[in-house]
Amino acid sequence: MTEGAQRPLRADARRNREKILAAAVRVFAAEGLDAHLERIAKEAGVGSATLYRNFPTREALVEAVYRHEVAQLCDAVPTLLAKAPAFEALRAWTRLFLDYATAKYGMIEALRAIAATGNNPYGNSREMIQVALSALMGACVTAGTIRTDITPTDIAAALEGIALTSARPEQRQQAERLLDLTLDGLKTRP
Known part of the structure:
Protein backbone atom coordinates (compact mmCIF):
# COMPACT_ATOMS: atom_id res chain seq x y z
CA MET A 1 0.00 0.00 0.00
CA THR A 2 1.38 3.44 -0.90
CA GLU A 3 2.04 6.04 1.76
CA GLY A 4 -1.05 8.10 2.51
CA ALA A 5 -3.37 5.56 0.88
CA GLN A 6 -6.18 4.26 3.02
CA ARG A 7 -7.30 0.68 3.09
CA PRO A 8 -10.81 0.22 1.79
CA LEU A 9 -13.39 -0.17 4.53
CA ARG A 10 -14.85 -3.58 5.27
CA ALA A 11 -18.51 -3.88 4.31
CA ASP A 12 -19.71 -3.66 7.93
CA ALA A 13 -17.50 -0.65 8.62
CA ARG A 14 -18.77 1.04 5.46
CA ARG A 15 -22.39 0.37 6.54
CA ASN A 16 -21.69 1.81 9.99
CA ARG A 17 -20.14 4.92 8.45
CA GLU A 18 -23.18 5.38 6.19
CA LYS A 19 -25.55 4.90 9.15
CA ILE A 20 -23.62 7.50 11.15
CA LEU A 21 -23.74 10.03 8.30
CA ALA A 22 -27.49 9.49 7.75
CA ALA A 23 -28.19 9.79 11.48
CA ALA A 24 -26.04 12.92 11.72
CA VAL A 25 -28.08 14.60 8.98
CA ARG A 26 -31.32 13.80 10.83
CA VAL A 27 -30.05 14.78 14.27
CA PHE A 28 -28.31 17.95 13.11
CA ALA A 29 -31.48 18.97 11.24
CA ALA A 30 -33.65 18.35 14.30
CA GLU A 31 -31.36 19.57 17.08
CA GLY A 32 -28.73 21.75 15.45
CA LEU A 33 -25.00 21.28 15.22
CA ASP A 34 -24.60 21.33 18.99
CA ALA A 35 -26.43 18.00 19.25
CA HIS A 36 -24.60 15.43 21.37
CA LEU A 37 -22.51 13.08 19.28
CA GLU A 38 -23.66 10.23 21.54
CA ARG A 39 -27.21 10.99 20.35
CA ILE A 40 -26.02 10.55 16.76
CA ALA A 41 -24.33 7.25 17.63
CA LYS A 42 -27.52 5.99 19.29
CA GLU A 43 -29.65 7.12 16.33
CA ALA A 44 -27.25 5.28 14.00
CA GLY A 45 -27.39 2.14 16.11
CA VAL A 46 -23.64 2.13 16.78
CA GLY A 47 -21.50 2.69 19.84
CA SER A 48 -19.79 5.98 20.60
CA ALA A 49 -16.42 4.33 19.97
CA THR A 50 -17.51 3.48 16.42
CA LEU A 51 -18.57 7.07 15.83
CA TYR A 52 -15.30 8.46 17.18
CA ARG A 53 -13.23 5.89 15.26
CA ASN A 54 -14.82 7.20 12.05
CA PHE A 55 -15.05 10.86 13.06
CA PRO A 56 -12.62 11.83 15.83
CA THR A 57 -14.04 15.37 16.11
CA ARG A 58 -17.35 17.13 15.62
CA GLU A 59 -15.71 19.12 12.81
CA ALA A 60 -14.69 15.92 11.04
CA LEU A 61 -18.28 14.68 11.26
CA VAL A 62 -19.76 17.96 10.00
CA GLU A 63 -17.32 18.03 7.08
CA ALA A 64 -18.07 14.39 6.23
CA VAL A 65 -21.83 15.02 6.40
Whole structure:
Protein backbone atom coordinates (compact mmCIF):
# COMPACT_ATOMS: atom_id res chain seq x y z
CA MET A 1 0.00 0.00 0.00
CA THR A 2 1.38 3.44 -0.90
CA GLU A 3 2.04 6.04 1.76
CA GLY A 4 -1.05 8.10 2.51
CA ALA A 5 -3.37 5.56 0.88
CA GLN A 6 -6.18 4.26 3.02
CA ARG A 7 -7.30 0.68 3.09
CA PRO A 8 -10.81 0.22 1.79
CA LEU A 9 -13.39 -0.17 4.53
CA ARG A 10 -14.85 -3.58 5.27
CA ALA A 11 -18.51 -3.88 4.31
CA ASP A 12 -19.71 -3.66 7.93
CA ALA A 13 -17.50 -0.65 8.62
CA ARG A 14 -18.77 1.04 5.46
CA ARG A 15 -22.39 0.37 6.54
CA ASN A 16 -21.69 1.81 9.99
CA ARG A 17 -20.14 4.92 8.45
CA GLU A 18 -23.18 5.38 6.19
CA LYS A 19 -25.55 4.90 9.15
CA ILE A 20 -23.62 7.50 11.15
CA LEU A 21 -23.74 10.03 8.30
CA ALA A 22 -27.49 9.49 7.75
CA ALA A 23 -28.19 9.79 11.48
CA ALA A 24 -26.04 12.92 11.72
CA VAL A 25 -28.08 14.60 8.98
CA ARG A 26 -31.32 13.80 10.83
CA VAL A 27 -30.05 14.78 14.27
CA PHE A 28 -28.31 17.95 13.11
CA ALA A 29 -31.48 18.97 11.24
CA ALA A 30 -33.65 18.35 14.30
CA GLU A 31 -31.36 19.57 17.08
CA GLY A 32 -28.73 21.75 15.45
CA LEU A 33 -25.00 21.28 15.22
CA ASP A 34 -24.60 21.33 18.99
CA ALA A 35 -26.43 18.00 19.25
CA HIS A 36 -24.60 15.43 21.37
CA LEU A 37 -22.51 13.08 19.28
CA GLU A 38 -23.66 10.23 21.54
CA ARG A 39 -27.21 10.99 20.35
CA ILE A 40 -26.02 10.55 16.76
CA ALA A 41 -24.33 7.25 17.63
CA LYS A 42 -27.52 5.99 19.29
CA GLU A 43 -29.65 7.12 16.33
CA ALA A 44 -27.25 5.28 14.00
CA GLY A 45 -27.39 2.14 16.11
CA VAL A 46 -23.64 2.13 16.78
CA GLY A 47 -21.50 2.69 19.84
CA SER A 48 -19.79 5.98 20.60
CA ALA A 49 -16.42 4.33 19.97
CA THR A 50 -17.51 3.48 16.42
CA LEU A 51 -18.57 7.07 15.83
CA TYR A 52 -15.30 8.46 17.18
CA ARG A 53 -13.23 5.89 15.26
CA ASN A 54 -14.82 7.20 12.05
CA PHE A 55 -15.05 10.86 13.06
CA PRO A 56 -12.62 11.83 15.83
CA THR A 57 -14.04 15.37 16.11
CA ARG A 58 -17.35 17.13 15.62
CA GLU A 59 -15.71 19.12 12.81
CA ALA A 60 -14.69 15.92 11.04
CA LEU A 61 -18.28 14.68 11.26
CA VAL A 62 -19.76 17.96 10.00
CA GLU A 63 -17.32 18.03 7.08
CA ALA A 64 -18.07 14.39 6.23
CA VAL A 65 -21.83 15.02 6.40
CA TYR A 66 -21.49 17.97 4.04
CA ARG A 67 -19.36 16.04 1.55
CA HIS A 68 -21.73 13.08 1.77
CA GLU A 69 -24.70 15.33 0.97
CA VAL A 70 -22.89 16.75 -2.07
CA ALA A 71 -22.00 13.26 -3.29
CA GLN A 72 -25.58 12.02 -2.89
CA LEU A 73 -26.88 15.04 -4.79
CA CYS A 74 -24.49 14.50 -7.67
CA ASP A 75 -24.77 10.71 -7.69
CA ALA A 76 -28.55 11.02 -8.15
CA VAL A 77 -28.19 12.28 -11.73
CA PRO A 78 -27.85 8.94 -13.58
CA THR A 79 -30.79 7.44 -11.68
CA LEU A 80 -32.99 10.46 -12.33
CA LEU A 81 -32.13 10.42 -16.04
CA ALA A 82 -32.86 6.69 -16.23
CA LYS A 83 -36.26 7.04 -14.58
CA ALA A 84 -37.70 10.16 -16.20
CA PRO A 85 -37.51 12.35 -19.29
CA ALA A 86 -34.58 14.75 -19.15
CA PHE A 87 -36.53 17.86 -18.18
CA GLU A 88 -38.38 16.03 -15.39
CA ALA A 89 -35.04 14.66 -14.18
CA LEU A 90 -33.71 18.23 -14.06
CA ARG A 91 -36.82 19.34 -12.17
CA ALA A 92 -36.44 16.50 -9.65
CA TRP A 93 -32.75 17.27 -9.21
CA THR A 94 -33.45 20.93 -8.42
CA ARG A 95 -35.68 19.71 -5.57
CA LEU A 96 -32.81 17.56 -4.32
CA PHE A 97 -30.60 20.64 -4.59
CA LEU A 98 -33.02 22.44 -2.27
CA ASP A 99 -32.74 19.57 0.23
CA TYR A 100 -28.97 19.84 0.02
CA ALA A 101 -29.08 23.63 0.41
CA THR A 102 -31.36 23.36 3.43
CA ALA A 103 -28.95 20.91 5.08
CA LYS A 104 -25.98 23.13 4.18
CA TYR A 105 -27.78 26.19 5.56
CA GLY A 106 -27.97 24.46 8.93
CA MET A 107 -24.24 23.71 8.83
CA ILE A 108 -22.95 26.95 7.35
CA GLU A 109 -21.46 28.39 10.56
CA ALA A 110 -19.67 25.13 11.34
CA LEU A 111 -18.38 24.90 7.76
CA ARG A 112 -17.10 28.48 7.96
CA ALA A 113 -15.38 27.71 11.25
CA ILE A 114 -13.71 24.67 9.68
CA ALA A 115 -12.61 26.80 6.72
CA ALA A 116 -11.22 29.43 9.11
CA THR A 117 -8.80 26.81 10.49
CA GLY A 118 -7.26 26.45 7.03
CA ASN A 119 -9.13 23.27 6.08
CA ASN A 120 -11.35 23.20 3.02
CA PRO A 121 -14.58 21.45 3.97
CA TYR A 122 -16.01 22.15 0.53
CA GLY A 123 -13.43 20.14 -1.40
CA ASN A 124 -14.45 20.13 -5.04
CA SER A 125 -18.18 20.35 -4.35
CA ARG A 126 -18.73 23.26 -6.73
CA GLU A 127 -17.10 21.33 -9.58
CA MET A 128 -19.10 18.20 -8.74
CA ILE A 129 -22.35 20.18 -8.88
CA GLN A 130 -21.30 21.75 -12.20
CA VAL A 131 -20.66 18.28 -13.65
CA ALA A 132 -24.07 17.06 -12.43
CA LEU A 133 -25.82 20.10 -13.90
CA SER A 134 -23.90 19.71 -17.17
CA ALA A 135 -25.11 16.12 -17.51
CA LEU A 136 -28.72 17.07 -16.81
CA MET A 137 -28.66 20.10 -19.08
CA GLY A 138 -26.89 18.15 -21.83
CA ALA A 139 -29.66 15.55 -21.73
CA CYS A 140 -32.27 18.33 -21.87
CA VAL A 141 -30.55 20.02 -24.84
CA THR A 142 -30.35 16.67 -26.64
CA ALA A 143 -34.07 16.18 -25.98
CA GLY A 144 -34.74 19.71 -27.28
CA THR A 145 -36.50 20.76 -24.08
CA ILE A 146 -34.27 23.63 -22.92
CA ARG A 147 -32.57 26.56 -24.54
CA THR A 148 -28.96 26.21 -25.60
CA ASP A 149 -27.85 29.69 -24.52
CA ILE A 150 -27.93 28.90 -20.78
CA THR A 151 -24.87 27.40 -19.08
CA PRO A 152 -24.64 25.17 -16.02
CA THR A 153 -22.91 28.08 -14.29
CA ASP A 154 -26.00 30.22 -14.95
CA ILE A 155 -28.30 27.60 -13.46
CA ALA A 156 -25.99 27.01 -10.49
CA ALA A 157 -26.05 30.75 -9.77
CA ALA A 158 -29.86 30.79 -9.96
CA LEU A 159 -30.12 27.77 -7.67
CA GLU A 160 -27.69 29.31 -5.19
CA GLY A 161 -29.69 32.55 -5.24
CA ILE A 162 -32.91 30.68 -4.53
CA ALA A 163 -31.19 28.76 -1.77
CA LEU A 164 -29.80 31.95 -0.20
CA THR A 165 -33.22 33.58 -0.07
CA SER A 166 -35.37 30.53 0.64
CA ALA A 167 -33.29 27.74 2.19
CA ARG A 168 -35.16 27.51 5.47
CA PRO A 169 -37.64 24.63 5.74
CA GLU A 170 -40.55 27.03 6.32
CA GLN A 171 -39.73 28.71 2.98
CA ARG A 172 -39.92 25.50 0.94
CA GLN A 173 -43.09 26.42 -0.97
CA GLN A 174 -41.64 29.75 -2.04
CA ALA A 175 -38.38 28.07 -3.05
CA GLU A 176 -40.25 25.55 -5.20
CA ARG A 177 -42.22 28.35 -6.91
CA LEU A 178 -38.94 30.14 -7.65
CA LEU A 179 -37.49 26.89 -9.04
CA ASP A 180 -40.53 26.48 -11.29
CA LEU A 181 -40.14 30.05 -12.58
CA THR A 182 -36.46 29.42 -13.27
CA LEU A 183 -37.10 26.11 -15.02
CA ASP A 184 -39.90 27.65 -17.07
CA GLY A 185 -37.39 30.24 -18.29
CA LEU A 186 -35.14 27.43 -19.55
CA LYS A 187 -37.73 25.81 -21.78
CA THR A 188 -37.50 26.09 -25.52
CA ARG A 189 -40.31 28.05 -27.16
CA PRO A 190 -41.91 27.22 -30.48
